[in-house]
Amino acid sequence: EPAKLPPPMKSNGTKLVNDAQHPFKPLRPGDIRGPCPGMNTLASHGYIPRTGVASPSQIIEAVGEGFNMERNFATFITYLAHLSDGNQVTDLLSIGGKTSKTGPVGQYSKAPIGGFDFHNTFEGDASLSRGDSFFGDNHTFNETIFQEFIDFSNKFGAGKYNLTVAGELRFHRIQQSIATNPQMTFLSPRYTNAYSESAFPINFFVDGRHYNGQLDTTAARSFFQNMRMPDGFHRAPAPIGGEGFMQIGAAHPLKSGRNVKGVNSYKADPSQPKLGEFCKIYEDFVKNIVVTFYPKPTGDLKKALNINLGRLYDALTVVNGSKCPRLFPFGK
Ligand code: HEM
Numbered sequence: 597e598p599a600k601l602p603p604p605m606k607s608n609g610t611k612l613v614n615d616a617q618h619p620f621k622p623l624r625p626g627d628i629r630g631p632c633p634g635m636n637t638l639a640s641h642g643y644i645p646r647t648g649v650a651s652p653s654q655i656i657e658a659v660g661e662g663f664n665m666e667r668n669f670a671t672f673i674t675y676l677a678h679l680s681d682g683n684q685v686t687d688l689l690s691i692g693g694k695t696s697k698t699g700p701v702g703q704y705s706k707a708p709i710g711g712f713d714f715h716n717t718f719e720g721d722a723s724l725s726r727g728d729s730f731f732g733d734n735h736t737f738n739e740t741i742f743q744e745f746i747d748f749s750n751k752f753g754a755g756k757y758n759l760t761v762a763g764e765l766r767f768h769r770i771q772q773s774i775a776t777n778p779q780m781t782f783l784s785p786r787y788t789n790a791y792s793e794s795a796f797p798i799n800f801f802v803d804g805r806h807y808n809g810q811l812d813t814t815a816a817r818s819f820f821q822n823m824r825m826p827d828g829f830h831r832a833p834a835p836i837g838g839e840g841f842m843q844i845g846a847a848h849p850l851k852s853g854r855n856v857k858g859v860n861s862y863k864a865d866p867s868q869p870k871l872g873e874f875c876k877i878y879e880d881f882v883k884n885i886v887v888t889f890y891p892k893p894t895g896d897l898k899k900a901l902n903i904n905l906g907r908l909y910d911a912l913t914v915v916n917g918s919k920c921p922r923l924f925p926f927g928k
């Protein structure tokens with residue numbers, strides 16, 4: 597049965613988080629890391645197990661403690677990831693590749709249980725520091741791609757990564773993928789997540805003591821490449837989520853879609869949720885990902901799925917500021 601959600605944090609201001617209880621340690625053989633610089637860093641500082649395999653509850657607690665990610669926002673994205681990439685019955689999720697450490701491999705015929713690396717559920721194309729899956733590696737830090745992050749910060753942010761830079765770089769990476777990756781796919785939930793994740797470096801990697809929306813590129817590299825908090829790093833001064841993502845989208849509006857016939861054949865799909873259209877994101881996710889992976893669950897699996905879908909929905913209601921129609925694909 598899924599572990600209880602963590603209690604709300606006792607304090608939610610800034611504080612030293614690269615502290616004596618959470619020292620950076622290099623990887624040991626077998627430790628798993630993946631496409632998310634935030635989660636990689638939390639694992640390398642022991643906020644989640646250093647193995648890189650964790651429960652959703654551990655992840656939600658860690659992103660709050662370590663980065664001050666707002667609890668409901670964190671719960672929503674954690675369950676998006678867990679319901680697509682994790683093991684519902686063992687309550688374990690890999691922050692990188694597929695592993696037997698989350699339970700027997702191939703436990704259910706349709707659910708890949710592939711970890712964060714699994715392509716086109718949560719992980720997707722046009723990332724800021726990783727390559728597209730089509731080119732063979734969607735999870736390892738990629739210096740060539742990260743150099744664009746540096747170049748754009750120099751060109752549009754006087755050496756810092758900020759919302760202006762994010763708007764330009766997000767669009768540029770999408771255009772690059774459209775022009776080079778014949779299978780470029782930019783559908784929900786990747787579409788909204790990609791804009792949200794472009795705001796994360798500003799919201800979470802800027803030190804809480806001088807929280808001015810400007811991330812210097814040395815600190816950026818420390819997180820993105822080295823999975824390490826800078827010395828003395830303090831988390832954000834107040835709980836925060838994907839704030840800024842609508843502004844990043846507005847810099848170069850682009851509809852959700854994909855390359856339909858090789859490179860440079862991007863076509864918008866009008867049936868897709870629009871940017872930040874959370875009720876539709878939820879509906880699309882439940883119908884097209886969860887039900888496809890779990891067509892007819894029974895027993896412990898069905899029970900866990902219903903608990904996890906309930907948590908996703910409850911968190912969404914807070915993030916969205918109003919209720920969306922709830923779906924019960926596996927009964928009440
Ligand atoms: C990207 C999962 C929290 C920072 C990603 C990706 C996944 C992921 C699967 C890969 C998407 C892609 O680029 O294709 C999660 C989950 C979280 C979480 C489930 C649970 C709360 C965080 C936090 C931070 C963070 C707290 C920052 C402190 C980022 C950034 C990217 C990213 C900056 C974009 C990387 C890039 O484009 O190269 N996340 N993440 N994430 N995540 Fe996380």
Ligand code: MG
Binds near residue numbers: 720723726727728734
């Ligand atoms: Mg990616």
